[in-house]
Amino acid sequence: MVFERSSYRLLCPTCGHRIIDDGTVTHCSGEHGRSLLRTEYAEREFRIDRSTQGMLRYRAWLPLREPVETDFGTVILRSDSLNAYLRTPNLRLAVNGFWPERGARLPSGTFKDIEAIAILGRFPRDGRTLVAASAGNTAVALASAASIYEVPTVIIVPESALPRIVFSRAPGENVRFIVVTGNAIYDDAIVAARKLGTRDGHVFEGGAQNVARRDGIGTTIAAYMEVEGALPEYFVQAVGSGSGGIAAHEAARRAIASGAFGARFPHLVLVQNAPFAPIFHAWAAGSNSVEAAHRPDSAFLAGAEISAAVLGSLAPPYEPKGGLLDALTESAGDVTAVENVAARAAAALFEELEGVDLDPAAAVALAGLIERLEHGAIPRDAHIALHITGVGRRRLAAERRIPPTIATRIEATRP
Numbered sequence: 001m002v003f004e005r006s007s008y009r010l011l012c013p014t015c016g017h018r019i020i021d022d023g024t025v026t027h028c029s030g031e032h033g034r035s036l037l038r039t040e041y042a043e044r045e046f047r048i049d050r051s052t053q054g055m056l057r058y059r060a061w062l063p064l065r066e067p068v069e070t071d072f073g074t075v076i077l078r079s080d081s082l083n084a085y086l087r088t089p090n091l092r093l094a095v096n097g098f099w100p101e102r103g104a105r106l107p108s109g110t111f112k113d114i115e116a117i118a119i120l121g122r123f124p125r126d127g128r129t130l131v132a133a134s135a136g137n138t139a140v141a142l143a144s145a146a147s148i149y150e151v152p153t154v155i156i157v158p159e160s161a162l163p164r165i166v167f168s169r170a171p172g173e174n175v176r177f178i179v180v181t182g183n184a185i186y187d188d189a190i191v192a193a194r195k196l197g198t199r200d201g202h203v204f205e206g207g208a209q210n211v212a213r214r215d216g217i218g219t220t221i222a223a224y225m226e227v228e229g230a231l232p233e234y235f236v237q238a239v240g241s242g243s244g245g246i247a248a249h250e251a252a253r254r255a256i257a258s259g260a261f262g263a264r265f266p267h268l269v270l271v272q273n274a275p276f277a278p279i280f281h282a283w284a285a286g287s288n289s290v291e292a293a294h295r296p297d298s299a300f301l302a303g304a305e306i307s308a309a310v311l312g313s314l315a316p317p318y319e320p321k322g323g324l325l326d327a328l329t330e331s332a333g334d335v336t337a338v339e340n341v342a343a344r345a346a347a348a349l350f351e352e353l354e355g356v357d358l359d360p361a362a363a364v365a366l367a368g369l370i371e372r373l374e375h376g377a378i379p380r381d382a383h384i385a386l387h388i389t390g391v392g393r394r395r396l397a398a399e400r401r402i403p404p405t406i407a408t409r410i411e412a413t414r415p
């Protein structure tokens, strides 16, 4: 297969500046407030590469600069039993996980494998080191993919995430792990990654600001579009860092701009895991900023109190232009929050109906959908896409026993 670089520019939604990407750009240099750059592809039509499977079918809308090959992708499913139970005939599951009976074969069991391929397909292979932070799943996915493409990579994780980081095959020597000790949380790992990324020869991956990460997740919407021939009316997704919600909205923007998918954005329905729900609180209060002020104590944030620890991000890109607030406003969206007990009940329900285990984050999304249906906020006959990321981990865990080799341990330095 001949590798074709996709043709795209980065657009700053604040000043309209268009930037030629070198594979590492995460910010506009304009003098204005925070702004999330987004991609603008030369290909405006929804083009499917039928020679391949999975996410690369939508490569025309991925910022790929280096060769990657994969059949990883989202599977769009209908669960007859769940639809009957919820009385939602038009509910579809956008599954990113490990559920081979239904065609889902992501090795980390989450959408992080898709993100990792997109990130490595954009990052320049010129000897520089990619520096990323992770709360667990990204570490597994990125380390595995970086080993294949031999991209020098440093992954920084909070110590509390270590139990979730296990491999079926040890990562290559090009991948190093740094652990932030004590009660460190994901955000502490981000601070450390950002700092290391300023060193010579190192580049911080960018988190939610990395367009590859977001457009990678955008292939989940593209998969829905291919199968259903339309955009969903509602897109339900659990959020921590929020990049999944923004990514879905951006993918819908491309679909609408193509002229072939109508003019209405899917209503974004974002679900947080209470009691840690900064996006929910900001949205409910009509505030244009997430309250960074009320920082709960670290033991709480380390996952002691929310079942979906991966959703515990303190600094989601809510206020920046092109961020969550804009996406929610433009899509006439909604944010809800569910307690652990509701998430556990949703996971139990799904397992009973479908015989497969959900990760806490996926359970939070399902619980949020149930809650919104019960409140009448989503009509039961609507065309709904429920993003289920994190499926089948129990089976994966049985195959994964190799812990990462830790290169360095550091202490958290909080700003």
Ligand SMILES: [Zn+2]
Binding pocket: 012, 013, 014, 015, 016, 017, 028, 029, 030, 032, 035
């Ligand atoms: Zn700008």
